[in-house]
Amino acid sequence: MSTNATRIAGLALGSAAIVLGGSAAAAATTTLGVDGRAAQGCRTSITATTSTSNPMDMEFYDNETYLGRVQVTNQQGKMQARIDWTPADTGDHTIIARAVGSYIAPEDQVTTLNVRVVSAADLGSSCLPLALG
Incomplete structure (x- = not known):
């Protein structure tokens, strides 16, 4: 990572951003967010929002586990x-979004978010987080 990087990290309800400058490639800022509370066994969504309109995909990872690749699209601007x-497990997770297929400075291609996953009770139609962690 470039030495001129500024990084802001948050938990599940927060966000992370990497802002970089000074390279010949296009600079971009990407933020990550998790919808609601991250709880074991409960489905939630991870959203990557980028400042560039260059065509690209985002690859998502939970720690080292590949979650999938999604095309970046315009969602209400x-x-x-x-x-x-x-x-799958409780504890600290690092969510990673990696920009793929775009002319973006290499330092801007990876964004991370630290998330604490708590225990939950599966109530069938919903999940109930059991900890505030």
């Missing part, structure tokens, strides 16, 4: 990619 995620 925001360039976004969204993927469903069902965490």
Whole structure:
């Protein structure tokens, strides 16, 4: 990662951003967010929002586990990619979004978000997080 990077990290309800400059390739800012509370066995969504309108896909990872690849599209004026995620374990997870197929500075291609996954009770039609963690 470039030494001129500024990084802001958050938990499941927060976001992370990497802002970089000074390269010949197009600079971009990408933020990551998790919808609601990340709870074990409960489906939620991860959204990557990017500042560039260059055509690209985003690959998503939970720690080292590949979650999938999604095309970035215009969602009400925001360039976004969204993927469903069902965490298998509790504890700290690093969500990674990697831009693919676009002319973006290499330093801007990867964005991370630290998320704490809590225990949950599966109530059939919904999940109930059991911890505030």
